[in-house]
Amino acid sequence: MKICALTMVYRDYWALSRWYAHHARFLGAENLYVVAHGADPKIAQICPGASVITVPRETLEGFDRVRAEMLDGFAAGLHKVYDWVIRLDADELLCVDPLVFPDLHAAFAAQDVPVVTALGFDVAEMAGDAPIKDGPVLAQRRQIAFSGHYSKAVAARRPIPFQLHGVRVALKRLESFPFHMPRGLFLAHLKYANLAAVEEGNRVRMDIASGEGTGLPGLGWKHADEDALKFYETFGGKKVFDWERSEQHAYDTLSVKPSRVERFNLVKARALKLVHRTELPARFGDQG
Numbered sequence: 001m002k003i004c005a006l007t008m009v010y011r012d013y014w015a016l017s018r019w020y021a022h023h024a025r026f027l028g029a030e031n032l033y034v035v036a037h038g039a040d041p042k043i044a045q046i047c048p049g050a051s052v053i054t055v056p057r058e059t060l061e062g063f064d065r066v067r068a069e070m071l072d073g074f075a076a077g078l079h080k081v082y083d084w085v086i087r088l089d090a091d092e093l094l095c096v097d098p099l100v101f102p103d104l105h106a107a108f109a110a111q112d113v114p115v116v117t118a119l120g121f122d123v124a125e126m127a128g129d130a131p132i133k134d135g136p137v138l139a140q141r142r143q144i145a146f147s148g149h150y151s152k153a154v155a156a157r158r159p160i161p162f163q164l165h166g167v168r169v170a171l172k173r174l175e176s177f178p179f180h181m182p183r184g185l186f187l188a189h190l191k192y193a194n195l196a197a198v199e200e201g202n203r204v205r206m207d208i209a210s211g212e213g214t215g216l217p218g219l220g221w222k223h224a225d226e227d228a229l230k231f232y233e234t235f236g237g238k239k240v241f242d243w244e245r246s247e248q249h250a251y252d253t254l255s256v257k258p259s260r261v262e263r264f265n266l267v268k269a270r271a272l273k274l275v276h277r278t279e280l281p282a283r284f285g286d287q288g
Helices: 013-027 041-046 063-078 104-109 195-209 224-237 243-254
Strands: 003-009 032-037 051-055 084-087 092-096 115-117 119-123 143-147 153-156 166-168 185-189 259-261 266-268 276-279
Touching (some): 003 013, 003 104, 013 032, 013 041, 013 092, 013 104, 013 195, 032 063, 063 084, 092 104, 119 243, 143 243, 153 166, 195 224, 243 276
Parallel strands (some): 003 032, 032 051
Antiparallel strands (some): 084 153, 119 143, 143 276
8 A cells, every 4th residue: 555645834844844754754755745835945854755846935825725726736646656645734743543553554554435534633832841852742742632623634545625624525425425534543733832833933924924915824824923822821721631531522522423514515524622631642652
């Protein structure tokens, strides 16, 4: 079985370094594809052996639509030679519970569906945490909270458009298209795992969103610093559950009854907000 991973990045160097290290370990660097939004020689330095595709950064108008359509096109080409194409943002890692799957190849070998959705969680730096070092993130940051928003479509076995954290399907298949979230497969969202990287990334996002033009990234980027502060306050206020209870509740809630959005012909996990957080078991510590 041949599996590749595809992402797109602009200057998110720390997150990209972890995306690369994690997925190169599971898939091999030669099966990683990084779309650089604007010429940046540092991308290839961070991702040796990966294929780096540079696209122009002359305008950001219609950013989300253009980005999605471009990645759909790249993914369609990769499907010619790969059985599964994984699609993630640069601050997202596709992880497995070692008690369920030994690696990503085993996880996908067990799937007989067109699209896989992963149960997502935010990883957070907490007060008193030491500055993050090189090496797996999940050994250094174990406080997590499951998220409906980041429980996303992450991989497909044939060309299909990805949109708004789900997939776009033919209207006649909207109600019947299979929604599948395998137990033991997780999306780890690292945006808030490294406070120093958060501060640097927010400066970039706010600068981009404050530019001129139509269709720029929205208020989440324009007020990125306020959004980050709100995230940490909300995260810290969540109830603390043990892992087994938290994971069971999140899976039972999010693996069923997907949103089937007729306006966009979209199938996706429900973006529900869960009230609990937990500590990731030590067995995840070699990932990230």
